[in-house]
Amino acid sequence: MLKTRVITALFLLAGLLGAVFFLPALGWLAFVSIVCALAAAEWGGMVGFSAGPRRAYAALLGLLCLACGMVAGLHRDDTVAPFGLVPLYGASALFWIACVPFWLRKRWVMPGNRTAALVGLVLLVPPSLAMAHLRLPSPWLLLGVMAAVWMADIAAYFTGRAFGKRKLAPNISPGKSWEGAYGALVGVVIYGLICIGSVGHGLLDGPRGPIAVLALAVFTAVSIIGDLFESMLKRQAGIKDSGTLLPGHGGILDRIDSLTSTLPLAGLVALWLAR
Incomplete structure (x- = not known):
């Protein structure tokens, strides 16, 4: 199993890097x-x-993502700040920050197909568009944001294994602990401050420093919420993985659960800085 996971991860990484760095804007939009x-x-x-x-439903969301991206100008390399995405990013942020924490607390069951279809739209289309958007300024920006999510996962895993005692959400994901969450927070803040500091432009000067730390803390919390949300839905559905497309890793949703919640927030920040 470990060998399969490693081989699949290497192929995924090679494919992602190749697409991020070599596809034109339209090709990347089609890919996402x-x-x-x-x-x-x-x-x-x-x-x-x-x-x-x-x-x-799958075809509809894929075509909707492509159409919204083209309307926003994500198919052009010269697009700088697609402000038309703000409503979609805002709806996503509102869902993750104002709705999902209560959903997790109450452990609501999806009430019906119409609600499931709407939740899936909010869950998948904004982060897909954010992937196309964040690549436009630089592929490194997109990879840097994704790496922050991976940092949260890695730091939470190792900190939780070493120090984890208090369960974060035992009825949803018994393996997660508060200590792991704190480790994720520390890891993301350190990583984020190093990245922001390396960019320069006074982004950490004066009151911007504490604001950056607060933003990174919110980013970490939302990343954990995204992970927990999919874990809860899989538990309610009685399945271990969302799919079998990625040998050793399950499905695509298993790999992007935290990205679905964080990429739209990163998109909002990128548009705020570009205004």
């Missing part, structure tokens, strides 16, 4: 739209859609 469609197919299966509606 396909990822959105594949993730939507997994989402449909997880919330109980039958085969026909599941395929139709």
Whole structure:
């Protein structure tokens, strides 16, 4: 199993880096739209859609992502700040910050297919567009944001294994601890401050420093919330993985759960800095 996971991870990393650095803007937008469609197919299966509606839903979300991206100008390399994405990013941020924490606390069950379809749209389309958006200034910006999420996962895992005693959400994800969450926070803040400081432009001067720390803390919290949300839905559905597309890793949703919650926030920050 470990060998399979490592091989799959290497192929995923090589494919991601190749697409990020070498595809033109339109090609990258098409790529993330396909990822959105594949993730939507997994989402449909997880919330109980039958085969026909599941395929139709996946195609719809993939095409919607592509269409929204082209309207916002994400298919052009000269697009600087696609402010038309603000409503989508805002809806996503509102969902993750104002809705999901209560959902997790009450452990609500998805009430029906219409709600599941709407939640899937908010869950998948904004982060897919954010992937296309954040690559436009520089591929390194997108990779840097994604690396912050990976840093949170890695720091939480090792800190939790070493010091974890108090369960974070025992009824949702028994392996996660408060100590792991604190480790993720410290890891992301240190990583983020190093990255921001290396960029320069006075982004940490004066009151901007504490604001940056607060933003990184919120980013970490939302990353954990995204992970917990998918864990809860998988537990309610009685499945271990969202799919089988990635040998040793499960499905696409299993790999992007924290990215779905954090990428739109990063998109909002990028647009705020570009205003």
